[in-house]
Amino acid sequence: MATVPLRVSIRFAGRLVCPRYGCRPWTPRVLTADPGSPFHPTPTRVPQERFFRAGHVAPGPILPFKLADIGEGIREVVVKEWYVKEGDVVSQFDSICEVQSDKASVTITSRYAGIIRKLYHEVDSTALVGSPLVDIETDGVQEEVPQEDVVETLAVSRGGNAHQEVKGQKTLATPAVRRLAMESNVKLSEVVGTGNDGRILKEDILNFLSSQTGAILPPCSDHKEQTLSSEAAARATAPVAPLARHPSVPVEGKNGTERLKGFQKAMAKTMAAALKIPHFGYCDEVDLTKLVRLRSELKDAAEMRGVKLSYMPFFIKATSLGLLQFPILNASVDESCSNITYKAAHNIGLAMDTPQGLLVPNVKNVQALSIFEIAAELNRLQALGAMGQLGTADLTGGTFTISNIGSIGGTYTKPVILPPEVAIGALGKIQVLPRLNPWDEVVKAHIMKVSWSADHRIIDGATMCRFSNLWRSYLENPASMVLDLK
Amino acid sequence: ASVPYSHTERETFLAEHCRPGVVLKSASCDIFQNLAFEDWIHAHVDVEKRSILFMCRNRPAVVIGRHQNPWQECNVPLARERGIPVARRRSGGGTVFHDLGNVNLTFFSSRKRYDRQRNLRIVTRALRQLSPNLDVHATERFDILLNKQFKISGTAAKLGRTGAYHHCTLLCSADRALLSATLRSACAAGIRSNATPSVAAPVRNLRDEDPTLNCDAVMEAVASQYYADFGLSAPAVVVDPTDELSHPGIRRITQELQAWDWVFGKTPAFSLDTSFEVQCEACDTKVNLTVGVKSGAIETCSIESPQDWLPPAMCRELSGLMVGSRFRPSDMAVIFTAFLRANPQSHELENKMHILCEKVVALM
Numbered sequence: 142m143a144t145v146p147l148r149v150s151i152r153f154a155g156r157l158v159c160p161r162y163g164c165r166p167w168t169p170r171v172l173t174a175d176p177g178s179p180f181h182p183t184p185t186r187v188p189q190e191r192f193f194r195a196g197h198v199a200p201g202p203i204l205p206f207k208l209a210d211i212g213e214g215i216r217e218v219v220v221k222e223w224y225v226k227e228g229d230v231v232s233q234f235d236s237i238c239e240v241q242s243d244k245a246s247v248t249i250t251s252r253y254a255g256i257i258r259k260l261y262h263e264v265d266s267t268a269l270v271g272s273p274l275v276d277i278e279t280d281g282v283q284e285e286v287p288q289e290d291v292v293e294t295l296a297v298s299r300g301g302n303a304h305q306e307v308k309g310q311k312t313l314a315t316p317a318v319r320r321l322a323m324e325s326n327v328k329l330s331e332v333v334g335t336g337n338d339g340r341i342l343k344e345d346i347l348n349f350l351s352s353q354t355g356a357i358l359p360p361c362s363d364h365k366e367q368t369l370s371s372e373a374a375a376r377a378t379a380p381v382a383p384l385a386r387h388p389s390v391p392v393e394g395k396n397g398t399e400r401l402k403g404f405q406k407a408m409a410k411t412m413a414a415a416l417k418i419p420h421f422g423y424c425d426e427v428d429l430t431k432l433v434r435l436r437s438e439l440k441d442a443a444e445m446r447g448v449k450l451s452y453m454p455f456f457i458k459a460t461s462l463g464l465l466q467f468p469i470l471n472a473s474v475d476e477s478c479s480n481i482t483y484k485a486a487h488n489i490g491l492a493m494d495t496p497q498g499l500l501v502p503n504v505k506n507v508q509a510l511s512i513f514e515i516a517a518e519l520n521r522l523q524a525l526g527a528m529g530q531l532g533t534a535d536l537t538g539g540t541f542t543i544s545n546i547g548s549i550g551g552t553y554t555k556p557v558i559l560p561p562e563v564a565i566g567a568l569g570k571i572q573v574l575p576r577l578n579p580w581d582e583v584v585k586a587h588i589m590k591v592s593w594s595a596d597h598r599i600i601d602g603a604t605m606c607r608f609s610n611l612w613r614s615y616l617e618n619p620a621s622m623v624l625d626l627k
Numbered sequence: 628a629s630v631p632y633s634h635t636e637r638e639t640f641l642a643e644h645c646r647p648g649v650v651l652k653s654a655s656c657d658i659f660q661n662l663a664f665e666d667w668i669h670a671h672v673d674v675e676k677r678s679i680l681f682m683c684r685n686r687p688a689v690v691i692g693r694h695q696n697p698w699q700e701c702n703v704p705l706a707r708e709r710g711i712p713v714a715r716r717r718s719g720g721g722t723v724f725h726d727l728g729n730v731n732l733t734f735f736s737s738r739k740r741y742d743r744q745r746n747l748r749i750v751t752r753a754l755r756q757l758s759p760n761l762d763v764h765a766t767e768r769f770d771i772l773l774n775k776q777f778k779i780s781g782t783a784a785k786l787g788r789t790g791a792y793h794h795c796t797l798l799c800s801a802d803r804a805l806l807s808a809t810l811r812s813a814c815a816a817g818i819r820s821n822a823t824p825s826v827a828a829p830v831r832n833l834r835d836e837d838p839t840l841n842c843d844a845v846m847e848a849v850a851s852q853y854y855a856d857f858g859l860s861a862p863a864v865v866v867d868p869t870d871e872l873s874h875p876g877i878r879r880i881t882q883e884l885q886a887w888d889w890v891f892g893k894t895p896a897f898s899l900d901t902s903f904e905v906q907c908e909a910c911d912t913k914v915n916l917t918v919g920v921k922s923g924a925i926e927t928c929s930i931e932s933p934q935d936w937l938p939p940a941m942c943r944e945l946s947g948l949m950v951g952s953r954f955r956p957s958d959m960a961v962i963f964t965a966f967l968r969a970n971p972q973s974h975e976l977e978n979k980m981h982i983l984c985e986k987v988v989a990l991m
Contacts, residue, residue, distance in 0.1 A: 211786065212741070221694050221719070234788060239693075241823070244769060245784035246693055246719035264895075265821045333876040339670035403924070403952030407965030410948070414969040476971055497961060529957050533984055536964040560968050 201280040203258055205273035206237070211247055217269050218242040220262045224337075225275070229257045232315060236337045237275060240268065255279035313340040321346050404498050415557045419597045423605045424553050427613045429571060429587045435619050443516060453491065454515040455622075456543060456568065459615040461487045461507040462625050464541065467608045471540050473561040474599055481599055490539035490559070491519065494549070495526040501559060502531050503539035511626075543568065552590040563596040564605070647676065648857040650850040653683035654867045658714045658725060661685060663881035664868035665733050665792065666717060671876075672735070674790040679735040680853045682846050682863070685725040687802070689713045689809055692720040692783060696822035696894045699815045704989055706809055707956075715890045718794065720783030721825035724810055728800035728832065730842050732849060734793045741791040743769050743782060749856060750780070750797065753848035758837045770828070771795075777831035799842045800834040814990050820897030887955065892923030903986045905936060905979075912936060916987060920954045930983070937979055944970060945980075956988045 211218065218240035225237055233254045240247050259276040262268050314322070314329055318341055322329050332349045334341035401409060432455060443450035464471045464487050473482045490503035502522045504515055525531045542559055547570035556567040569590035576586040591613075595605050615622045653661050661683045668679060688711060689701045697703055697713050700722040706713055725731065734746040747765035754763050762774045771780035784793040812818075833840040850863045871878050883889055902915045912933045919927035928946040932939070945966050952958040963984045967977065 212738070241694065241719045244720045244782055245786055246717070247786040248788065250788045331875075333879070339667075339876060400951070403950075403958060404961055406951060407948055407962050410969040411965045414971075497957065500961060501964075531957060531960060533960040533963055533981070533988065536960050537967060537981075561971050 201278060203276050203278045204253055206252055206275050206277050208249065208268050208270050208272055208274050210270055211242060215242045215270065217267050218247065220264060220266055220268050222264065223260060225257050227257055227260060231255065231257060231277065249274065251277065253277045253279050318343050318346060408498065411559065412557060414560050418558050418560065420558060420594045421597045421602065422555055422592060422594050423602065423609060424590065424592045425609050425613060426588050426590050428576065428617050429589050432616055432619050433587045443513060448513065448517045449520055450516045453519055453545060454512045455616065457489050457504060457507055457515050458512050459612050459622065460489055460541065460543060462615055462622065463608050463612045465508065466611060467604055469600060469604065470564045470595070470608055472563055474563060474596065478598055484540045486540065488538050488540045490542040492542060492544035493526045495529060497529050500526060500531055500536065501539060501542055502526065502535040505538065547571065547589065554592050556592060556594050558594055558596060563600060565594050567592045646857065646859055646861065648678050648680070648853060648859065650680045650682065650853055650863040651866045652846070652863040653681065654865050655869060656684060656686045656727065658685040658688035658690065658712060659881050659884045660868040662714060662716055662884050663877050664866070666880050667874050667877045668735055669785065669787060669790060669792055674735050675737045678740060680850065681733040681735065682850065683731050684727050684729065684842055685731065687711045687726040687805065689722065690725055691715050691722045692823055693717055694719060694823045694895060695722060696818065696820050696897055697891060699812055699818045699820065699822060700825055701810050702813050704813065704991065711809060713890055714884060715893060718783040718785035719823065721781060721823070722810065723781055723796050724801065724806040726801050726805065728802065728842060730797040730799055730845055732795055732797065736791060738786065738789060738791050741786065741793065743784065743793045746793050747771060749852045750849055753852040754845070756852065757844060757848050758840060761837060773831055773836060776829065778828040779831060779833055797845060798830055798832050799840055799845055800832050803830065803832065814899060814901050817899050817901040818897055820895055822895045822897065888923065891955065894923060896921040901990065905982060914983065924951065924953050925949050937983065941970065954991055956991050959984065959988050959991060
């Protein structure tokens with residue numbers, strides 16, 4: 142093909158005249174990279190580049206990018222999705238939109254680099270082949286790639302520096318990114334591209350480099366590190382950490398307002414209703430030394446039966462045993478505060494931090510369950526919670542709640558009662574602390590702080606205190622639970 | 628016969644000077660892994676000099692086209708209940724039901740060599756080699772019909788900048804009962820949207836016509852016919868779509884394809900207008916539900932219930948809470964729980980609310 146070399150040389154000539162910073166406008170991506178990084182072209186270098194031509198000089202010509210012939214005699218397509226909007230900066234070969242014709246989805250990629258100035262079609266409207274799709278404002282140094290040769294030209298440029306080929310695998314990267322890779326001795330074939338069509342971006346090279354030198358720490362989803370004792374670490378039952386979840390935050394430096402919706406709205410309404418209840422708090426500390434020993438003995442047996450045993454099943458069962466003696470804590474009071482309903486079932490809720498947010502599924506009828514059965518049910522709820530699949534049946538019907546905030550951190554807290562319940566307990570982390578034994582010796586003890594809140598309209602301090610003492614005695618001396626187990 | 632995947636095979640598969648056509652057979656029966664593999668080849672492999680045929684079979688799954696509405700195309704709650712995943716592929720076209728009796732073929736080639744009829748001819752020739760009297764032919768719409776009336780294959784395609792792929796299914800021995808139950812939407816009548824609708828057609832299994840036509844035989848025949856087209860004779864190469872080392876980035880693609888935001892959240896905006904019957908004082912009345920959903924999230928919602936069943940204020944409160952949450956059962960459960968906590972009700976009303984919630988969730 143005689144015309145091919147000519148086209149190639151034009152490309153090279155184009156490259157000589159405008160080095161990488163000249164061929165396209167100054168993209169925001171480059172500017173936001175770390176100025177301290179050796180690879181970042183600092184703005185101060187810019188004026189010294191002889192051939193530099195920045196995009197913020199007078200705007201270049203606006204070229205209409207027409208819909209190329211798709212083949213098979215197709216004359217019109219339906220625009221299904223836009224990947225860009227007016228004002229976006231695009232590079233050559235970035236995806237512009239998705240069109241559909243006759244059972245085929247076609248990704249239309251940009252022929253020019255520049256700024257999108259106009260979209261010619263709405264989603265679901267019809268576009269004719271040969272008609273303009275978008276207007277792109279270029280900086281005037283684009284060489285026109287003839288439409289009908291689009292396949293051959295690309296085949297040729299592949300021989301040049303446009304695409305690196307490694308063992309037949311095409312690696313997409315702009316010349317700027319290639320140079321960065323070359324300067325840092327990075328093989329493009331080893332980098333995973335996160336751009337369109339798997340294109341390797343500058344960020345991908347930088348991430349690859351930091352992973353090589355260990356500069357970035359692996360994501361820490363395990364908040365058990367916070368507890369002082371290793372057994373306490375194993376106690377953690379609330380599934381993975383809020384750090385993994387990033388609620389959308391306004392752009393730095395600017396105020397951002399967004400409406401509360403869905404889950405956030407629901408939580409706000411619940412808490413507004415909760416704070417209508419007059420709360421009082423009661424706190425205490427529990428010595429779990431004997432429980433820690435018991436659990437380590439039983440853990441393996443439970444594991445063999447396929448169930449992960451934490452401390453929560455013991456706490457939950459002790460709560461239920463306590464509620465048998467103090468049924469008013471398992472009650473509900475109506476809005477006008479004229480009737481108390483004593484609930485027969487102990488449906489004990491467990492506050493859980495899930496990817497969706499704070500959810501409180503409950504274990505039904507704890508009064509009739511063994512510790513092993515409670516552990517199995519907790520495993521099931523935790524698995525569903527982690528997958529975001531808790532259903533209405535699991536989330537409603539609770540009569541008492543326990544929050545294991547200590548798995549993330551903290552000692553004493555002031556939990557908020559979840560209506561229509563009348564009490565709630567929050568457990569701090571288990572700490573190993575020195576305590577005096579009955580013979581005045583200093584010994585190592587596993588201490589956990591507990592904070593209760595109760596509805597002062599129907600519950601008084603003495604009731605809460607006695608319930609807490611009973612609960613504490615069951616946990617400080619687990620053998621006593623055996624006496625009252627039903 | 629297929630040979631086990633080895634390092635030298637991979638080198639051969641990727642090397643420039645290798646055969647102009649390669650047949651790859653997937654070691655996985657997971658729809659997401661196989662869709663991710665297709666995506667990966669489309670994005671990373673140079674098909675200018677070498678075309679690829681990728682074959683796989685999947686455990687039961689519903690695969691909808693890129694611009695379709697899953698609630699319109701299949702029974703989402705039933706699929707969820709039966710553990711049948713719903714997947715959205717990157718190419719356009721209609722909905723297909725995959726199971727181990729359904730063979731999937733994907734023909735990768737350069738834009739220049741993209742020719743769907745030629746690919747379908749390879750398939751029909753292969754079938755006729757196995758069963759010479761079989762009446763199969765490809766239509767203008769790129770379907771393959773058996774005995775001129777039953778659809779045994781549907782086609783979809785995706786064209787990128789330099790490469791293209793054409794994939795089609797082939798019904799060998801699929802579970803037709805499961806297929807029709809799953810592909811029957813519960814609420815299609817009430818859905819109004821611009822999503823691409825599927826065109827239903829009577830289907831038949833190849834095995835019903837000729838018992839020797841099982842999936843393995845068909846795949847082998849198509850593979851050898853494909854190689855014959857290039858004047859070669861070679862075994863298919865078995866590939867593992869979970870191998871991140873050989874296919875860097877494929878795990879991320881698999882996760883993206885499984886995400887709710889892709890499968891359901893990518894649905895073009897639609898409105899659903901439906902009603903369900905509830906018991907009211909020993910007679911049945913209707914509750915109307917109208918939701919507008921965009922990007923998988925509820926934008927507008929209204930619940931109309933007869934006065935004596937549920938007070939309108941409650942319905943308004945609940946529908947107000949639903950706005951902004953996703954159109955999915957777990958989100959509905961959270962909203963509903965919060966509603967009950969914030970609005971304590973009498974036992975009777977609470978039961979009715981539970982019934983209402985159940986009916987709404989049964990649509991999602």
